Amino acid sequence: MTVGLSFSQLSEEEKMQHFLDRINAGEKIEPDDWMPDDYRMQLIRLISMHGISEIMGALPEKEWVPKAPSLHRKLAIMAKVQDEMGHGQLLLRVAEDLMAPLGKTRHDIMEDLFSGKLKFHNVFHMDAPTWGDAGIIAWLVDGAAIISQSMMLDSSYGPYARALKRICAEEVFHAQHGESIILAMAEGTPEQRQMLQDALNRWWESLIMFFGPKSAKETGNSNADKNIMYKIRTKTNEDLRQEFFTKYIPRIWSLGLTIPDETIHFDEETQMWIYKDADWSNFKQIVSGNGPQSQNRLDLRRRSYKNNEWVREALAAKKAI
């Protein structure tokens, strides 16, 4: 044990080594702890994107609140929309604390969203034209999200891990809410079954895209590898996608639904699912704000941010008294 030197007297290299020793020992990094700039930037990128995706992700489901087929369904989907907004609040708080040393606040996050600089998940750029889509979103999109979020429950960044713990607890309700919708449709009339099948067909490629490309070569990006080194995450995009297939494909088939990919099958030899990969150039287009609903949903956020400006002003004025 070295006695004498306090932490703040260490050189940058020694601090870096101390930081790596801490995360390798399973310690959690807290907002005021020393961290390399690169780690901070990776976290900001990941968590602000995750947070804003929760908020934008509530919008396709929000569209179904007034049109839900019964009062019970309306209450349940409303509760889910509320949860998603709450998750966004938690995550943005985590991102803001990381951004504080850079002089940035929530206002900057919103501006970056409006200008297109801050991206959100590909799935939330898509249309949700039927109640079947509401079911598929809650069942499979949330199912995919649960797989990637629960992987990070032990993330090296303490506040993110704690936020995810709260989020995952509520995701269990979301998954069951989704199962309840799709099972009712799967057991319904031929029209309802068809509506469910059509929704699955619409969402399949988006679900493949959800986990991101297999490697840097598809989109020229290697954030996933860095995040594994920093113990922010533990599995690759492809690990997660395979996990998703193993968890959900047997269930999809058990309901007599067809996956819109004739090539998909489990290869016993490699113990991997073989499937048709997504069109990653289309993915880039979608997340850059050119998906079917990208601009409509961004406009909705822009309008509500602008329309509520007077509330923020009124409350701020009260503070000055």
Added chain:
Amino acid sequence: MNEPKNEFYNVYEVFSKKTDKSPFQHSFSLLAPNADMALIMAKENFFRREQVADIWVVKRENIRGLNQDEKEMLKRLDKEYRETKGYGYLKKKWRDYNQEQFTEQHILGGRGDNK
């Protein structure tokens, strides 16, 4: 731009207790313009489902926590002499005298039940 960028929101830390008997625990933090709004937001954000008996909101700037130097210092403290595990060697010593070491229960029980 009339958005009061850095003055409108304050960070509040939210503490809550699940039942009357449980201690307060840190729940999370949130942004609010004042304590009343912070309480409303806390209920809205964290206690839609969770059982809660009481909530505190505290402005973060009023909390003095440990900095990293101070936290690192804690790891170096040897406090075994304050704990029973620092006295584990006594068991073997007493055995040399054909005596069992008193357990915590024996000690607190006053009269050692030394069979």
